[in-house]
Amino acid sequence: MKYLRSLAAIPLMTAAGICGAQSGSAQVGPDPQLPKPERGLLPDMVIAEPTEWGDKMPTVPEGFTITAIAKDLQIPRQTLLLPNGDILVAEGRGGNAAKITPKDVIAGIIKAKGTSPVKGGNRLTLLRDPEGDGTYEQSVFAEGLNAPYGLALIGNNLYVANQDAVVRFGYQPGQTRASGPPETVTPLPSEINHHWTKAMTASADGQYLYVGIGSNSNITERGMTAEADRARVWRINAQTGETKTFATGLRNPTALAINPQTQQLWAVVNERDEIGSDLVPDYLTSVKEGAFYGWPYSYWGQNVDERVRPQNPDKVASAIKPDYALGSHVAALGVAFSNESMGAEFANGAFVGEHGSWNRREPAGYKVVFVPFTDGRPSGPPQDFVAGFRDSDGKTRGRPVGVTVDPRGALIVADDLSNTVWRVTPTQGSQAAQPDATTEPTALAQLR
Template sequence: MVISPGGWPKGEAGVLFVTESDTGRVLAMKDENNDGVADKIVVVASGLNFPHGIVFHDNALWIAETTRVTKIFDDNNDLIADRKTVVVDNLPNGGHHISRTIVFDEAGRFYVSVGSSCNVCIDDQRRAAILRFNADGSGEEIFAKGSRNAVGIVFNPNTGELWGTENGRDLLGDDVPADEINILKRGGDYGWPICYGDKIHDTDFDKNRYVVDPCLGTVSPQITMQAHVAPLGLRFVWNDSLPNALQGDLLFAQHGSWNRTVPVGYQVVRVINPAGNPGLSPFVNGWLEGTKAWGRPVDILDSQNGEIFITDDYAGAIYRIVFDK
């Protein structure tokens, strides 16, 4: 469940667009009486292949599906797609990680995160990667590689850098390797599959001999956290309608562990001074009670009305956070 603010009709407030991956749909949720609760749900598009990331750009809603990027148009302002264009139709398919996320830079190019097909293996070079395309789908390049599963990617509006969450490997123990947030640089190698953590060479998997440690040239993470918390969507706060104390902070969702002895994650985390010496603290929690989880946060969105929305794909809910004036 990834969310985007309303874009159809142009300028209309009170509409959230949400992907429903398992059903292959994009929904528009409209608050018609301004009470903070969706009164109307419209199926914008259906028959999609596990839609995940969505973004409005150039009067179209762009959808990142498992194997393709599609843009749809609403010609009569009824929130229902009237036209569809497939922009990219050959993204890698299958395997463990099938969600795709999409963002645009200021030059109009789009970036798609493609997770690995496995926990650890020699994979298609277009997997565990961030792919970049021109707006018409041409000019594909591997922008960054070795990021095992960057489910969340976002541009830092203050610096123009692309940031991404990374879900680290499984089956190395409860506390190894740390999950990460990376600054994704063009040409950057983030280590997977032969490296994990901060430049740690996995000699059990990679039996090759090297004169120089192959992990020394990989990019160190910007932020590390407990292993297996599964960081997903992230959002920088630069919004005058939100409290001053949050400005410049980074919020990200920890979806929660699935195979750790003691469950961890299941919260939204606030990062103060993310580009400097980051400090992490819980922002919203309570989804984990003992060893029982009743919710799993996925994505985060802030609005110009001073709200923060959080999606939860376990409870099938969208939470709205408001602040005292």
């Protein structure tokens, strides 16, 4: 493991590193233990050291098999399963925020070393398995997009959340290429675009799109004017493009999904940095209309972030706690709800893609976890489902982003470091490969 303390032998020794002992199970679940915030001149940084997969593969639980179904992509982010089993992959790299401090410049250079050097594709790639044997063909469905990320299908309309707008393509089942340029549904906040990813899902009735819009800073260092319409979830009328703020105080909601059992909107959110290896936990939460989740004034409910000036005690008093901590700095970027086709152990819950930390002395994330649910709520500790992306020596072969569940029995995982899409399926003959008789193909309609 390579602990980066400087860009040019400049000490990055921060008090944040002292918190390294607070980790593991204490940092996950509905009531994470939160140490005191610690600050230093520059944050601790341990980044990924990219390396090739070679003859290695990610690891999955006994009874499952993992296969690379697409390679040599151009920064795959999120995926969408189409009704006929085809898979769309959004590829791109966005953001145009200028660095405003020397710390930003140093951290940006270091963090970039842990990402793929490939240029973002600004396109949608279609993966198709014509023979049904697990061998997928790749073709470009649409190009010339602007850092596409969120995807949703409602009827015969395919929606794409670019970094600057939601756009719409017409779509017919089995279509392999967009018939023309997309129509703009509504612009999205894109000035500065410190957090550029625009997560998206559709409501269960198909009337609305929900779009996650991240903040323009870590904790308002660009001022509150730059945060107008940021750090929130919008609800958009899918037909008219009319927008409404649905929930606020979500620093960077990077993936959204509807729980098919309850029709409730859920999100994974990346919390703030630079106050310690174990602050602040990223989280999985239901998103309630009109709710405020704390950013920038407080975290995990009403824990005040003293760095933010001026403070707002009334907003802090209204902040609600998220449902479930995933651990500090795991960088959750994907979420998808499971069903019986994934076997009894993984039938009821949410898969979460954890891209991996940079602001921790002991790295966290770099895997896909499964969070079990009971009665529509998280009900147990997360279980590693796809791991092996990073070795103990820091060598990193992949970084998970979006996850999508195929109700016929597969988990699709986008990996934007090795530029691969992985498919995890129950092994033939295993207990996991025997879906409950109640599993219905119509569950495809729930995937956005």
